[in-house]
Amino acid sequence: MQLETRLEPGAYSSAPVSGGRRVPKTCVVCVHGAGRDRRTFLRHAAALHRHHYDLLLFDLSEHGLSDGSGRGTTFGVREKYDVLAAVAYARQELHAEHIILLGTSAGASSCLLAAAEWNRLNPHLQQRIAGSTKGGQPTTSSGNAPSFPVRCIIAENPLARPEELFLFHLERLSLNYLPKDSYHLARRTLFWLVSRVLLFRLAWLDIEPAGKPSSRWRQILAFIGTLSRVLMGRTRCGAVDVVPEIHCPLFVMHGTGDEIVPVDHGMRIFAAANEPRQLWLAPDAAHCALYDQYQVEWESRVVEFIEHSLDRGERAEANASSPNVHTDAI
Numbered sequence: 001m002q003l004e005t006r007l008e009p010g011a012y013s014s015a016p017v018s019g020g021r022r023v024p025k026t027c028v029v030c031v032h033g034a035g036r037d038r039r040t041f042l043r044h045a046a047a048l049h050r051h052h053y054d055l056l057l058f059d060l061s062e063h064g065l066s067d068g069s070g071r072g073t074t075f076g077v078r079e080k081y082d083v084l085a086a087v088a089y090a091r092q093e094l095h096a097e098h099i100i101l102l103g104t105s106a107g108a109s110s111c112l113l114a115a116a117e118w119n120r121l122n123p124h125l126q127q128r129i130a131g132s133t134k135g136g137q138p139t140t141s142s143g144n145a146p147s148f149p150v151r152c153i154i155a156e157n158p159l160a161r162p163e164e165l166f167l168f169h170l171e172r173l174s175l176n177y178l179p180k181d182s183y184h185l186a187r188r189t190l191f192w193l194v195s196r197v198l199l200f201r202l203a204w205l206d207i208e209p210a211g212k213p214s215s216r217w218r219q220i221l222a223f224i225g226t227l228s229r230v231l232m233g234r235t236r237c238g239a240v241d242v243v244p245e246i247h248c249p250l251f252v253m254h255g256t257g258d259e260i261v262p263v264d265h266g267m268r269i270f271a272a273a274n275e276p277r278q279l280w281l282a283p284d285a286a287h288c289a290l291y292d293q294y295q296v297e298w299e300s301r302v303v304e305f306i307e308h309s310l311d312r313g314e315r316a317e318a319n320a321s322s323p324n325v326h327t328d329a330i
Helices: 038-049 079-092 106-120 123-130 162-175 185-205 216-232 239-245 263-272 295-321
Strands: 015-017 026-031 054-057 098-104 140-142 152-156 250-255 277-282
Touching: 026 038, 026 079, 026 106, 026 295, 038 054, 038 098, 038 295, 054 079, 079 098, 079 106, 079 123, 098 106, 098 295, 106 152, 106 239, 152 295, 239 263, 250 263, 250 295, 263 277, 277 295
Parallel strands: 026 054, 026 098, 098 152, 152 250, 250 277
Antiparallel strands: 015 054
């Protein structure tokens, strides 16, 4: 995989908001959803910035002012590399010591897929992304491999699996034109096959670019391997499938009134996640509208989670640097 940190204006159009800073410097990387752009988080900016967090707002590939191939969104499969590039930019260009990922909808899933992808990257690429902050080296987890340089992830209205979301809306759309009692086995089978086509496209894109086969014979083998993973449900395209691999604090937020990504998506991701984790089901909140409907509570919950995650990380680092010192919980 070739990862380029192309976040300067005119490419990914990053727009960091700087000002008052928490010590040490903390940057919240905001990841918008499918069909939107970095302006999604402008309404959240003041709430986060008054708590002395720097913000990084950027456009994902195929969105806003960013570049792309004109093929549209991949619901996180390709966008996870944009998230990793944004993390690298925050570390190397903004000199952020602590990074928080805040994503909404497909952007939330992109954050989770990026975190799970970390351990699949080679150590050299991990080093390039983690970089080093002023006067220090990236934290290492084992050997010379840097640990994931993100303190916590906040996922608002995340989708569990893209093919399930596609099926949900396909069925919903068909019910507007066909009576409910016409929903029979043949119709369900057709919808399932269509969803597998979408999933195959995403799974094929998930093949590491540097490892894509060049010869025709290897391409055939890769095609067969991808098809078998799709049919057996063993792809890495869904956040719910990879979240057990993530070991940083996770805060899942979902509106119970979400008609775009049903609330059970967020609940299933939370159920599959490791501790420490937190769940907030906002009553009757619509898709990506938790802040609009619960501004005070959103700010309070998010800031509290960030601060607890930062404190937890600092205690863990202190204990790691002083292995003979033991502290008792008060």
